[in-house]
Amino acid sequence: MKKIGIYIHIPFCRQKCGYCDFYSTRWNDYDEKKFTEAVISEIKSYNDKLNGNCIADTIYFGGGTPSIVNPENLSRIMENLHQTIEIDDYPEISMEANPNTLTVEKLKAYREIGINRISVGIQSLNDKILKKIGRIHNSNEAIDSINMCKQTGFKNINADVMFNIPGQSIKDVESTLSKIIRTGIRHISFYSLKLENGTPMYDLEKNGKITMPDENLEREMYYEGRSLMEKNNIFQYEISNFAESGFECRHNLKYWNQEEYIGIGPSAHSFLNSIRYSNSQNLYLYCENSFKGIFERIIEEELDKDDLMIEYIMLQLRLTEGLNAEDFKKKFSTDFKETYKMQINYLVKNDLLEINDNFVRLTKKGMDISNYVIEEFM
DSSP: OEEEEEEEEEESSSOOOOOOOOOOEOOOHHHHHHHHHHHHHHHHHHHHTTOEEEEEEEEEEESSGGSSSSSHHHHHHHHHHHHHHHEEEEEEEEEOOOOOOOHHHHHHHHHTTTOOEEEEEOOOOOOHHHHHTTOSSOOHHHHHHHHHHHHHHHHHHHEEEEEEEEEEEHHHHHHHHHHHHHHHOOEEEEEEEEOOOHHHHHHHTTTTSSOOOOOHHHOOOHHHHHHHHHHHOOOEETTTEOOOOOOOOOHHHHHHHOOOOOSSSSEEEETTTTTEEEEEEEEHHHHHHTTTOOEEEEEEEEEEEEHHHHHHHHHHTBBBOOEHHHHHHHHSSHHHHTTTTTHHHHHHHHTTTEEEEEEEOOOOOHHHHHHOOOOOHH
16 A cells, blocks of 8 residues: 555634745634534545555645644544545644633644644744744743643644744844743654745835844854754754654654655645646635536646655755665666766765765755755756
8 A cells, every 4th residue: 555645734824924925814713613624525536546555655735834723623524535545543733822812622623533642833932033034923922822732632733933044133032932842742843934025024125124133143053953853852854854763753754755746725736646736725625626526637747757856855865864775776777876876976075065874865964055065956
């Protein structure tokens, strides 16, 4: 049985953050009910497409704000997943959450549904910074939400933390990470803010109303954050992700290991049978078509062997352990070290790559300019 992941995009928020370019719309109860029915319809559409030869061992509810949705509707979605797609006996089932949308009652309901991993969008524990980027929670609510997760039995908890925010200092970053680490959390996603065209903060920066930290300060924030986490046994396993051993996110590892997954919901992306495709990025069109049994899946790429090899290199080099040359040979019937001998030698000579037995990985210097390293292989 081929193991796959399932991603379900919940496109609802109470308020959109100033930096966010993910598809979302303002929540209301009526749209939530319609969305739930449409998602169930799309899940059922995969009954024949998967041909009964797949088993899902990771499920990820992302958004938007999945924790805004009534747990009863999440339960119905899970029930239909079990009826349509075979689910592994010990799956990782993750859900993203905003701190001030969580309650003890909700968290208990999530546990009953089968959700066993919570990813909390903390971003910062500086209230001025939270307000500046449009978050609707404060620092006390953020810490309380982690404690509630622990109180209700969740052991696998992630905190999203952001750096490179206008007005942020290294001290702010260290303070946020230190407080989160003291809660006993075992996974931290540590992201540098990148302003995307079309977001309010992008326009503010373009019009000179906010100033992003310079490149040197951004790198210092990253180095200090990484060092602080590693001193507390939360080790980097991917460029932006850190965990205690055994608490790495299995679902996200599917992306970096070029494993297959299906995306359910508006704007969700899938990778199946060497094809990358996505759903329509419009909730109302998605629901309308879904009720008619129409699923508008936009093919973005049909990857041949060369495409897959380059993409695999790009994804694997994001991981701290790097690319396993033996795995590469099994997957593509191609000798990685021989095929890319010239690039590897050049990058090793310039302290951007290192080789340890069968593993080829980025050095810490290489991680800083990972895009340049990937371009060398391309």
